[in-house]
Amino acid sequence: MTISLADHLRTLPDESLAALLQSRPDLVVPVPADVSALALRAQSRVSVTRALDGLDRFTLAILDAARLTRSPDDGTTSTEAVLAMATAGPRPPAPATIRGAVNRLRTLFLLYGPEHELRVADGVDEVTPYPAGLGRPAGELDARAAALCTDPAKLRRTLLAAPPSARAILDRLAAGPPVGSVPPGALQAPPLGAEDSLPPDPTNGGAPTGSPVRWLVDARLLVQVSAGTVELPREVALLLRRDSGPLGPLAASPPPVTAPAREAKAVDSAGTGQTMEVVRHTEALLELLAAEPAPVLRSGGIGVRELRRLSRALALDEPTTALLLEVAYAAGLLGELELGGAATGRYGADQQVLPTGAYEAWRALSLARRWEQLARAWLLMTRQAGLVGQRDDRDRPINALSPEAERAGAPAARRSVLAVLADLEPATAPTEEEVLALLDWRSPRRSRGREATHREVLAEAARLGVTGLGALTSYGRLLLTNLVEAGERGGDDPLGLRADAEDASTAARALDALLPAPVDHFLMQADLTLVVPGPPDPGLAGELEVVAEHESAGGASVHRVTPASVRRALDAGYSADDLHDLFRRRSRTPVPQGLTYLVDDVARRHGGLRVGSVGGYVRSDDEALLAEVLADRRLESLALRRLAPTVLVTPYQVNRMLTALRDAGYAPVPEDASGSVVLARPRTRRAPARPSVTTRALDPLVPPKLALPRLLGVVEQIRRGEAAARAARRAPAVVRGGTAGAGPTPVHGHADALAVLQQAVRDRALVWVGYVDPHGATVSRLVRPVSIGAGYLRAEDDRTEMLHTFALHRITAAVLET
C-alpha cells in the first residue's frame, strides 16, 4: 500500500512540520487549511521549483539518483539504492556526503518516507522531466527500440557501427538533455535513386552518410517522439555513460579556487580608496544635478544626452555614472520634482530629477556612513544598472532611472554572488570564471542564463568598493552580515523600528577605521596652492569652499587662491584680517608673502565701487546750499543723505522731493536721466477725441452716388435672398406628413410619390419630397429629381446646388411644386 505525502506528514511531530515550513516558507502563504492541503501544496509545481532552485548541483544529482532507482512497481526507492547508483561512477563520492544530501532532501520533503522506502515528491517529475539528463526507458518509447535494448550484445554492436557524425550526436544527447530537435526533412529517406547525390560527410571519411539522425532512428538508437523531436532511450544513454557513471560526472564539493590570496591589507586598502571615490563622485553628481536638474523623459528615466553630460562633467565613463545615478536614486538621495505648467525645462519635460531633502542629511554623515547607505541601497535595489545603455527587445535604448532597467531578481543575484565571495577565505580573489563556476555549482537552476548579470555584479562591487583587488573587503563582509542580521531581526521587529538605529553599523565602523582621519590644516605654497593632506574636516572644507578654487581631489585635495576667490571671500563677509588670520591659523607652513600681498591688494580694491538704488537725488555745484538743504529740519521727512559734497540722495520719488523742496522755499529744477532739464507745464484734463460732424456727407439732399460693381453686387444679393425665401416657403402639408389627416394613406402615398417623382424626372420639375431621416423624423425638401434607380432617388437642391440621395423606401410623399 502506498503512503501519500499527506499520510506521512500526518504522522510527524509538530517540530518536524515546523522544520518543513521553516525550510520552505512559501508553503505558509497563505496558511494551508489542513495537512492534505499542505501536502498538496508541497508537491505543487511552483513550490517544488522553489525548493529545487535553492539546491546545489550535487544534491540535485542525488535527487536524480533517487528518481532513477524508483522501483517501477510501487515507486519507492531506498538510501541503499541511491548509494549504489551514486557510487557507480569512476570517482565515487564518500557515502556520508551522499547520505547528507539525502537527508537534506528529506528535510525539504522532496524525498519522504523511511530510509528503505523513500518516495519522491510528486511535483519533482513535472519540474524536471529528465532525471540526470536521461531519457525514458526504451520500453516506454518504442517497442522495437525496447527489443534492441533487451539484447546488450546487439545494442553494443549497433553502437559501435554508428558513423562518427552519428556518434557525436549520441554523445551529446547522452550528456543530457536526452531530447533533440531535428530539422524538418532530416528524417526523410533520400529520394529513390538519389542516394549517391548526398553530400559527402567529412566525419565519415568523406563517404556520404545521409542524415546521421536518420541513421540513428533507423538503427533504433533514437526514437522519434514527435515530428521534429527525437529522444535517446535511457538504456542507450547508460551504456554510453559507462565511463562516467550513470549520473554523469559527480562533484560532491564546489570547484576549487586556485587564484592566489591577496594580502588582506592591500584588499582593504584598494577597496577603501574606491569607497572614497564613490562617495566623492556621488556627491559631485548630486551637486551637478542640484545645479542643473535632469529632465525626465516621457518614457521615464533620463536621456542619453543628459547621462553623457553628467559623465563628462564627472570625468567618469557612462556605465559608472549610470550606476551612481541608480544607487543615489535607490538610496533616496535623488527624486523627481513635478514642474508647474510655466516652468517646463529645456526639453519641455514636466518632471526633473534632482537631489531630495535626504541629501542634506546624508552629506552631514561621516564618509563611512555615507558609503554604507549607498552600498546598502545598491545591495537592495531592484534595478540592474548594467542594462542602461543597452537596447531592449524593441531595440530602444534603456535609459538610466527608466522602468526598463527594473529587475526584481537583481538583489538576489547580488546576494548570491557576494555570498560566494564571502564563503571563501578572507582576501581570496577568485577570477570571474571561478566565481561563475562556484555559482553554477551552488545553485545551478538559479544561475543558468544569468552569467552576464553575475559578471555585472562583480564589476559593480569593484566599482563601489565592496570588493578590492577582486576580493571581498573586510567591511564589505560586515556589510553583508549586517544585512543578514537585519533580515533576521526583521521577524522580531516587524515595524523596522530598530533598523535605523542611530549608532553606526559594524561595517561603517570598520570602514571608518580604515579611512584616513580628517585633517584641519593645509600646506601653503608660493604658487598660491593650498594642499590639504587628507580629507578636510567640515569646518575647513566650508572655509576652503569660500576662499579658494578647487583644483584636484582624491586622498588629499589641492586648492588655489586666486584674486577671484579672495574677492568671493570678501563678498561673503570676510575681512582682509579675517583671511590673514584664517591662513595663519590653518596653515602648517609659513604663509607666502605673495599670498599676503594678494589678499591686501584685492581687499584694497574691494568695495572701490559702490552700487545702490535711490529714489531721487539733489545735486548742486553750490556745496553750501546743499549743506543748508541737508540741515533743513523741514526736509527731514525726505531722509536725505550726502553721497558727495555736491550730491544728496533720497529714497523717495522725484515729485515728492520737488514739492517738499519748493514748499521749503528752494527753487529746484528737475532733470531727466541724461541730465537735461525737464520743463513741467501744468497739465489740463481733456476728454477722449470724438469725430466731428463736419466729416459727414456735405449735402444730405444729394443722393449718394453708387458705382456699378456695387450695384451689381446689391442685385445679386437680392436675388439670392429671393431664392432663399422661395425655398423657405412652407412645404405642402402632405409632404410634411404626420399631421394632416386629409392625405392619402402612407402606402398609397408612397406609390403616388414614386409616380410623381418619375414624372418629375422626365419634366425636370421641382418636387417637394417628404422622407424619414435616420433619426426617424419626417423632413421635407424642395428638390429637382435627376434620376431614380437601385432604390435611390438622386435629386438636386437648387438652393445649395448639392446632389442629394434619398433611399426610396424612406420617401413618404412627393408633391410637385406649384
Added chain:
Amino acid sequence: MSGGPLIVQSDKTLLLEIDHPDARACRMAIAPFAELERSPEHVHTYRLTPLGLWNARAAGHDAEGVVDTLIKYSRYPVPHALLVDVAETMDRYGRLQLANDPAHGLVLRALDRVVLVEVAKSKKLAGMLGAKLDDDTIAVHPSERGRLKQALLKLGWPAEDLAGYVDGEAHPIELAEAGKDGGKPWTLRSYQREAVEAFWAGGSGVVVLPCGAGKTLVGAAAMAEAKATTLILVTNTVAGRQWKRELIARTSLTEEEIGEYSGERKEIRPVTIATYQVLTSRRKGAFTHLDLFGARDWGLVVYDEVHLLPAPIFRFTADLQARRRLGLTATLVREDGREGDVFSLIGPKRYDAPWKDIESQGWIAPAECTEVRVTLTDAERMSYATAEAEERYRMAATARTKLPVVRALVDRHPDDQVLVIGGYIDQLHQLGEYLDAPIVQGSTTNKERERLFDAFRSGEVRTLVISKVGNFSIDLPEAAVAIQVSGTFGSRQEEAQRLGRVLRPKADGRQAHFYTVVSRDTIDTEYAAHRQRFLAEQGYAYTIVDADDVLGPKLPTVD
C-alpha cells in the same frame, strides 16, 4: 595606513610631501613613471600620464612595480580603479614593435594580433603600412617610420622602436677635459654625465635641464659618445656662435671642423650648426634649405631648445628617424601643446632634474625674485582707463613711472652686471637714455651685438638694455641682476628663459636677483602673475614690494 609621503589623487596627480623622511626615496621610486609638474617648496606635484607610463615601460618597468610603488608610498588607500587604469595603460606600450626584418626591411610587428588588426583598420594609418607579411607582421615604408609612430601614439598604441640607428659618417670627437690651449682642466658634472648616459642608452630622446645647467656640455658629451658628424639645430645665430665657442673650448674640435649654416654663412662641415630660422625660411612656398639634412650622413642631430622647435622641423624630423636625435631643453611645456610630437618624433624624455635640486647642488646661482609694483600717476591711470583694449598692455607696460624705479634698482646693485629686459623698442630707447646704457635690439647687427656682449662680459659695460632678442641662448655669465620691464603678454616660457639669464653660475657664488617691474591695477599685473606661476611652481617664491619701498631711502643690505 602607511603614513607615507605620497598622496595619490583620483585625477592621477601624485602629491609628494617633501618634508617627509621618506620623500627622497619616494621621489627616486616614482621618477621613472611620473612627470614632475610643479615643485613648489612643500608639496611637489607629479602626474601620471600615458606618456610617462609608456616612458617607464620603455625603460623596463612593469605595471606591477608601478602599482607596488604607489601602494608602498601612498599615505591613503589608492582607489582600485586607478590601479587598474595604470596597469591597462602600461600594457598598451610595446604591443606593437617597429623592427628591422632581414628580408623585408622595416616592419611593424605585433605581440598581440588583435591590436594589429585594430590598428591596420584605422584610417589614420592609411598609406603608411605596406603588405601584410604574416598574421603578426606588416611591412612599413621606411620613410613613414616617424609618421607611423606619431599616428600610433595618437591611437593609443605606441610602438616600441627597435629598428635601430645608422652610425653615420664617423668623425673623431673627444671631450677636452684636461683643458685646451692652456685652459683649466674640468670635468663633466655628475648630472651631465648621467644625462648623457641615459640618452645614449635610449638611443634618442630629450634631456631636460634648467637654463645655466650646462646643456651645451651635454650636447658636446653626446657628440663625443657618438664620434660622428653632427647637425646642431639652434634658435638663432648668436646661440649658434655660443655653441661653436663652447665646442671649440671643450672638445677636440677645431674652428675648421665646425660650420655655421645661417642667414649669413652657408658652411657645411663635419659639425654644422644651423638655425631654425634659416631652415624654415621659404621661397615661393618651398623650403629652400632642406638639402642640409641630406648634405652629409649625419650620425647625430642635436635640437637645442626643443620646446621652441617650429612645426616644419617636426615634419623634417619625421624623415630622420634612423638618426640618433638629442633634444635639449629647460622645459617640455610647449605653449602649443605638441608634447606628444616631441615624444614620438625626437624621443621620450631621458633625463630630468628639478631646478631646485640642481641649485641645491650648487650649480646654479640661487636667485631671489622680486616683483616691484609701480603705482601709475593719475594722468597715466586716466589714459590707461580710456585706452583701447589692444593698447592697454602696451600702455601699462611702458609707463614712464617705471623708469625711476628701474634706475633705483640699478643703483641698488652698484657692483653687479645688470640686464634690463623689455619688449617695446620705444621704452628701451627711453631706458637707454635714462640709464645711459647701450641697447641690443633686433636691428642691432650681429657684429655690434658681439661687441656689446664682450664689453658687458669684460665689465666695461655695466648695464645693458636688451629687447626680446635676448630671450634665448645668449650667454652672459656675469649678469647677476635682471630687471624685466615688459614682456610678451603672459608667456611662461619667456619668464623662465629670462630668469635663466641670471641663473648661470657666478664666479663668486653671489646672490642673483630677478626683478619684474609691473604697473599696479592694470593688465600688466595679471600677465605678470601668469608668467610667475611657472617659476613659483618651480619653487621660486616671489616677494612683492611697492615701488615706494624701492625708491625710498636705501635699505641696509642683507648680503
